[in-house]
Amino acid sequence: MIQLKENIINFEVVVHAEKNFSQKTICTFLEAFSTINSKDAQCIINLAKTEYINSSALGMLVNLKQYLGNNQSAIRFVNANSYIKKLFKSANLDSAFPIEYQY
Template identity: 35%
Template sequence: MTNVAVEQSGSDVTICIKGRFDFNILQEFRNAYSEHQDSGLNFTIELAETEYIDSSALGMLLNMKNHLGSEDRAITIKNCQPNLMKIFSIAHFDKKFKFV
């Protein structure tokens, strides 16, 4: 079973993470955004079905941001559970990513 699903609609790419967002899905997650190099795309990370994140997930998000190149490009993190939002806040990710 895959834990990472990618949906593209026009210029919007949504990467859905199901279950655990940790080192075990590193390659799947990297493949999800590496295939979409177009600078005109908007990326959303959908976490509605994510129950756990660890420090490697934080690193993967930072690597994604660096890989996509533009500091101005907004990567939106959507439907984050309160327990996960606490981790993002402690790590100051609320300053690096847009949360909705």
């Protein structure tokens, strides 16, 4: 299950992704983000527990970035393991989605 924490004051939404970020979780993820009323929101996706992301989930993240205005700080990824970092790099998403080490 995806956990969502929203901080209205800072327009910040924190998502704690589960072990497998795939087609099964995309609907839940999109439902969570459909509640965001502001395109000024910053989405922080905590990948600490994530071991796998499929291509559908990667495509959804690209669409979310476009929805939030394509600005560099709209989506932040934190706590990704080496596999996720390699995946982002091989899909040429590492420059579009910088990964931070801690949140």
